[in-house]
Amino acid sequence: MDMTVCVPRLPGVGETVIGSAFSIAGGGKGANQAVAAARLGASVSLVGRVGRDEFGRELARRYEAEGIDTSCLCWDEETPTGVALVMVDEDGENVIAVSPGSNSKLSVADGMAAKSRIADAHCLLVQLEIPLETVRTVVGLAHAHGVRVILNPAPAVALPSDISGKIDILTPNRTEAEVLSGTRVSTIDDAKRAGRLIQSQMGSDVVVTLGGQGAILVTRDSEGVVPPFPVVAVDSTGAGDAFNGALAFELGRSSPLDESVRFACAAAAIAVTRLGAQTSLPSYHEVASFLRGKE
Numbered sequence: 001m002d003m004t005v006c007v008p009r010l011p012g013v014g015e016t017v018i019g020s021a022f023s024i025a026g027g028g029k030g031a032n033q034a035v036a037a038a039r040l041g042a043s044v045s046l047v048g049r050v051g052r053d054e055f056g057r058e059l060a061r062r063y064e065a066e067g068i069d070t071s072c073l074c075w076d077e078e079t080p081t082g083v084a085l086v087m088v089d090e091d092g093e094n095v096i097a098v099s100p101g102s103n104s105k106l107s108v109a110d111g112m113a114a115k116s117r118i119a120d121a122h123c124l125l126v127q128l129e130i131p132l133e134t135v136r137t138v139v140g141l142a143h144a145h146g147v148r149v150i151l152n153p154a155p156a157v158a159l160p161s162d163i164s165g166k167i168d169i170l171t172p173n174r175t176e177a178e179v180l181s182g183t184r185v186s187t188i189d190d191a192k193r194a195g196r197l198i199q200s201q202m203g204s205d206v207v208v209t210l211g212g213q214g215a216i217l218v219t220r221d222s223e224g225v226v227p228p229f230p231v232v233a234v235d236s237t238g239a240g241d242a243f244n245g246a247l248a249f250e251l252g253r254s255s256p257l258d259e260s261v262r263f264a265c266a267a268a269a270i271a272v273t274r275l276g277a278q279t280s281l282p283s284y285h286e287v288a289s290f291l292r293g294k295e
Contacts, residue, residue: 001055002027002277004086004237010095011087019087026062026278027084028103029127029154032238036245036267037125038066040284042252045069045121047114047138048130049102055081056102062278072114076102082129092233092272098129098155106130111138119145122252125244127152132160139163148251151204152244153180159202167204169257171244177208191216192223207261209243209268211236217261226261229269229294238277243268246287266291 005019026035030048038044046068050056052075059081063070082101088094111134118124124142126135126149135151142149143166150169153159156179174185180201181194185208195206195218208216214228246267250260267287274280282290 001025001059001081002084002086002237004088004235004276006275007087007089010089010093017087021275023276023279025276026059027086027238028082029129029152029241030103030125031059031063032241032277032281033125033127033152033245033248034063034068035066035278036242036281037249038068038245039281040246040249040267040287042245042249043069045072045114045117047072047106047111047117049074049076049106049110051076051079051081051102053080055083069117072110072117074102074106074110074113076105079105086237088235088237088275092236094235094237096237100129103129104131106134108134108137110134111141114138115141118142118147121147123148123150123248125150125152125248127154127244128157129155132157136160136163139166142166150244150248150251152240154240156180164201165203167202169205169207169247169251170198170202171207171209171240171247172198173209173211173240188213188216188225192218195223205257207247209240211239215243215261215265217258219257224258226258226265229266229290231269231273233272235275235280236272238280239268239272241277242271242281245281263287263291266294 006021007019011017034046079102082103156176177194181197191208206218215226243264247264250263270282271280
C-alpha cells in the first residue's frame, strides 16, 4: 500500500518539509504492472502475497475490482502487507522507502502453485520485490513452457547467472542499467552501451527506459531510440510500472517489439501527468487516443 505526501521539495537529511496533499493507494511493482495490463484490456493473474490485515484485504478487493484473477494471491498469517512511503515534489520527482512485508515471503512453493497459470500465459511479467529464488523458479517455469518472460529488474540487484538465456526482454531504467552493466548511464550513448553490455551478458532483448528521454531498444541484431512523448510531469511514481504493464499487453497482442515499446512509452507518459501509481494508470482508449494525437 502506497502512502504519498506531496511536498514543495524533497527534504535533506534531518530536515522536515511541510507537505500538502496526502493519499493512500494500492502499490507494489507487481501489483501496479498487473493493474496496468488489466486496465488496458489484458487477462491478468496476479501471483503475490499480502498480509491478512486491513491493507491486504483492501488490496485484494481492489485487484478483483480491476478484473484481475486473485486465485494465486497468497495470504500471510504472520507478516504484514508491504507498504511504501512516498514523497513527491513539485517537479514530479519522488523518493520512496519500502517495507516489503509479506512480499519478502513469496516463496518457491507459492510460485510452483501458480504453475498452471504460468504455463497457459502468453507472457510472464516479473519484478524483483520478491525473493530471487522465487524469481528463478517462475522464470524457469515460464521458459520450460515456452512462455515469453519480461523481467523488470527493479529494485536493482545483481541477477542470478542461471536465468541467463531464460529471459526474453529486460526492462531496466537508467539506475538499474548501471547496476546490471557496471557502467555509468548519463547520456543516450551511455544507455546504448549499457544496453549492449546487458544484452551480451543475458542474451535477452533490452529496453532501457529513460523517462523524458524515451527508451533505448537493443536486440541481438539492432539498436535504436524510441523517442519520448513530451508532457508536463506531475508525479513519476508508477511510470515504469505503466510502461511494463503496457509492454506486456501490447506484446500479448502480437505487436512487434518496437511498436510495443512506443505504446508503452505513451502509457508511461500519460501516467506521469497524474498523481499516484495505480491511480495514474491509463485505459486502452486513453493510450490509443493519445497516440492518434501524435500522428
